[in-house]
Amino acid sequence: MIEKAIQGGKSYYSWLALLVGIMLIGAYYWVRQFTEGLGITGLSRDVTWGFYIAQFTFLVGVAASAVMVVLPYYLHNFKAFGKITILGEFLAIGAVLMCMSFIFVDMGQPFRILNVFLHPSPHSMMFWDTVVLFGYLLLNILISSVSMQAEKKGVAPPKWIKPFIILSIPWAFSIHTVTAMLYSGLAARPFWMTAVLGPRFLASAFAAGPALLILLAMLLRRLSKFDAGDRAINQLAMIITYALGINLFFVAMELFTAFYSGIPEHISHFKYLFVGLEGNNFLVGWMWVSMLLGVSAFVLLVNPKTRKNYKVLAFACVAVFVSLWIEKGLGLVITGFIPSPLGEVVSYVPTLPEVMIGLAIWALGAFVVTVLYKMTLNLRERWG
Amino acid sequence: MSVDRRKFLKLAGVVSLGAAAKPVSTLLASEDPIHVKKMEEGAAATAPTVSPGPPQGEASSFREPLTAKRWAMVIDTRKLDEATIERCIDACHTRHNVPEFEIKKDEIKWIWEEDFHHAFHEQDIPVYTEHIRHKSTLLLCNHCDEPPCTNVCPTEATFKREEDGLVMMDWHRCIGCRYCVVACPYGSRSFNWRDPRPHIEEIQGDFPTRMRGVVEKCTFCEERLARGIAPACVEASGGAIAFGDLEDPHSSVRHLLEEHFTIRRKPNLGTQPQVYYIV
Ligand code: SF4
Ligand code: SF4
Ligand code: SF4
Numbered sequence: 001m002i003e004k005a006i007q008g009g010k011s012y013y014s015w016l017a018l019l020v021g022i023m024l025i026g027a028y029y030w031v032r033q034f035t036e037g038l039g040i041t042g043l044s045r046d047v048t049w050g051f052y053i054a055q056f057t058f059l060v061g062v063a064a065s066a067v068m069v070v071l072p073y074y075l076h077n078f079k080a081f082g083k084i085t086i087l088g089e090f091l092a093i094g095a096v097l098m099c100m101s102f103i104f105v106d107m108g109q110p111f112r113i114l115n116v117f118l119h120p121s122p123h124s125m126m127f128w129d130t131v132v133l134f135g136y137l138l139l140n141i142l143i144s145s146v147s148m149q150a151e152k153k154g155v156a157p158p159k160w161i162k163p164f165i166i167l168s169i170p171w172a173f174s175i176h177t178v179t180a181m182l183y184s185g186l187a188a189r190p191f192w193m194t195a196v197l198g199p200r201f202l203a204s205a206f207a208a209g210p211a212l213l214i215l216l217a218m219l220l221r222r223l224s225k226f227d228a229g230d231r232a233i234n235q236l237a238m239i240i241t242y243a244l245g246i247n248l249f250f251v252a253m254e255l256f257t258a259f260y261s262g263i264p265e266h267i268s269h270f271k272y273l274f275v276g277l278e279g280n281n282f283l284v285g286w287m288w289v290s291m292l293l294g295v296s297a298f299v300l301l302v303n304p305k306t307r308k309n310y311k312v313l314a315f316a317c318v319a320v321f322v323s324l325w326i327e328k329g330l331g332l333v334i335t336g337f338i339p340s341p342l343g344e345v346v347s348y349v350p351t352l353p354e355v356m357i358g359l360a361i362w363a364l365g366a367f368v369v370t371v372l373y374k375m376t377l378n379l380r381e382r383w384g
Numbered sequence: 385m386s387v388d389r390r391k392f393l394k395l396a397g398v399v400s401l402g403a404a405a406k407p408v409s410t411l412l413a414s415e416d417p418i419h420v421k422k423m424e425e426g427a428a429a430t431a432p433t434v435s436p437g438p439p440q441g442e443a444s445s446f447r448e449p450l451t452a453k454r455w456a457m458v459i460d461t462r463k464l465d466e467a468t469i470e471r472c473i474d475a476c477h478t479r480h481n482v483p484e485f486e487i488k489k490d491e492i493k494w495i496w497e498e499d500f501h502h503a504f505h506e507q508d509i510p511v512y513t514e515h516i517r518h519k520s521t522l523l524l525c526n527h528c529d530e531p532p533c534t535n536v537c538p539t540e541a542t543f544k545r546e547e548d549g550l551v552m553m554d555w556h557r558c559i560g561c562r563y564c565v566v567a568c569p570y571g572s573r574s575f576n577w578r579d580p581r582p583h584i585e586e587i588q589g590d591f592p593t594r595m596r597g598v599v600e601k602c603t604f605c606e607e608r609l610a611r612g613i614a615p616a617c618v619e620a621s622g623g624a625i626a627f628g629d630l631e632d633p634h635s636s637v638r639h640l641l642e643e644h645f646t647i648r649r650k651p652n653l654g655t656q657p658q659v660y661y662i663v
Pocket of ligand 1: 524525526527528531532533534551567568569570571572573601655
């Protein structure tokens with residue numbers, strides 16, 4: 001089946017070459033980080049997690065969002081998702097690989113990472129997160145490869161795979177819920193210590209992931225004969241609308257709770273996010289862009305006229321994705337540290353090496369997803 | 385190898401319990417400065433290192449380990465002047481090979497000076513004078529009875545020694561995920577962002593240096609207690625810091641807690657910090 005991945009035109013190969021180029025640059029910086037230490041990042045004693053862990057958090061959501069196509073297709077027999085389901089599963093594989101890479105580059109002693117399994121610690125949410133992520137990766141590899149094999153032979157997938165598919169549904173919810181628990185159970189960090197964090201993670205994931213999937217489906221439509229179908233896209237757009245609406249509602253609830261209760265250590269983080277604290281306003285511009293994009297995308301999506309116009313829909317999907325990336329991939333993690341538990345406002349801005357390593361991991365994900373999609377396309381072209 | 389070291393760390397606690405040493409639970413430098421001074425001299429003369437081989441010289445020249453059911457510390461902030469604070473920090477950092485970085489971002493500290501405004505910032509009230517707000521105190525790991533840091537560790541590289549309540553670190557097992565740093569509500573933990581060794585002024589051979597990529601913090605001088613000596617900062621504090629067994633009704637820390645109103649940092653979080661402040 002792998003041979004299907006290497007049949008492609010010139011543009012296909014130049015795209016892959018570009019991605020490999022970015023990965024090589026990232027690899028150079030990672031070797032530097034490995035030899036000099038994490039000191040070459042912008043992280044510090046006070047802001048001890050940053051860009052890497054934030055990307056991880058965002059991408060767990062993208063990985064989990066595959067369930068938004070798997071669930072209707074397998075549980076509700078929603079046939080229109082027949083073609084797009086495999087795209088969702090492959091996107092999940094790419095996203096989980098990115099998650100794992102981001103964890104790996106964030107470790108101070110990356111080659112000791114097996115200690116997590118050698119000394120399993122069920123009291124640690126990080127232990128559980130590693131377990132569910134690995135499980136999710138294996139499940140998706142199993143399910144997608146079995147269904148691809150069946151497709152290649154032109155037969156229906158074997159019956160025994162069904163229980164695994166059903167299992168993958170709650171499993172997808174679990175990866176993002178456990179990731180939220182990584183944060184929401186810490187007395188030290190009031191910004192994250194909210195019961196709505198898990199639900200909020202799921203809502204934003206089920207908006208951002210399908211938005212990316214729609215964009216990918218639209219792209220494939222232009223680049224190849226593969227067509228996910230209007231019905232699938234419309235249905236996904238609907239899912240995004242609800243998920244985004246729910247997420248905006250959760251954010252509003254958080255703001256209310258913080259400001260109405262008036263507890264200083266809850267308010268101060270939101271102040272840092274939206275107006276800056278003690279002249280420290282790295283995230284302020286980003287956050288307002290995020291809010292603006294989120295709200296305007298919601299307006300465009302709620303209205304059926306604009307939602308069904310695919311040009312507008314494409315714009316709305318980009319807006320949703322960027323808005324939620326800023327919210328989770330920048331704002332959420334960094335703000336938990338500012339101000340510090342001692343009330344100090346410390347600045348954090350990712351450094352060039354940090355950003356390049358991050359980009360390289362995104363390129364790795366894009367590479368994996370491209371190759372997997374290409375494989376699917378070549379297979380389907382042959383079999384019609 | 386890391387397993388052996390860990391066993392050793394645990395054993396150190398178990399042995400000190402099993403040795404039926406009469407528990408030395410009172411360690412207050414001010415009340416008995418001579419005693420502490422003698423202890424230090426004795427230690428320097430007879431047991432400078434923990435040697436793995438058979439003991440050289442007479443066995444009686446080795447001190448009994450200091451043991452407790454629950455080690456605790458009382459810091460009398462009224463007695464902390466600039467010079468004392470500096471002496472305490474210096475004693476700890478020199479003894480434990482704590483590196484000094486010029487860049488604040490890479491900073492590592494086990495015990496440090498902080499003004500009241502930051503140390504007890506949720507108790508700040510508007511009418512405090514600037515003088516009180518900027519009064520200095522010493523901060524270090526609280527060796528919490530319910531430590532959130534050990535709870536989150538995915539490898540048990542940081543753990544609470546149940547025998548005496550010390551929160552320990554195994555630098556050979558730590559994967560450097562920094563989850564413990566995130567979970568500590570007191571900012572007590574430091575991460576080695578770079579190789580610390582070039583930044584240590586003079587490396588003490590009898591204490592390990594750490595490597596890049598692991599977390600470290602105050603150990604309540606576990607290695608000194610095992611050799612029968614008081615923690616370095618206690619010894620250097622000239623009576624401003626007391627150290628002893630909270631479970632022993634006759635210990636100095638118990639007396640101080642009974643006689644003075646003390647505060648702890650963020651007591652509302654349920655972590656049960658074991659460093660108490662007289663203000
Ligand atoms: S002060 Fe922080 S590092 Fe020390 S035991 Fe408590 S939570 Fe852990
Ligand atoms: S940094 Fe080390 S000690 Fe801290 S949680 Fe991670 S593995 Fe445990
Ligand atoms: S108890 Fe020991 S390790 Fe802790 S601050 Fe004092 S001297 Fe340093």
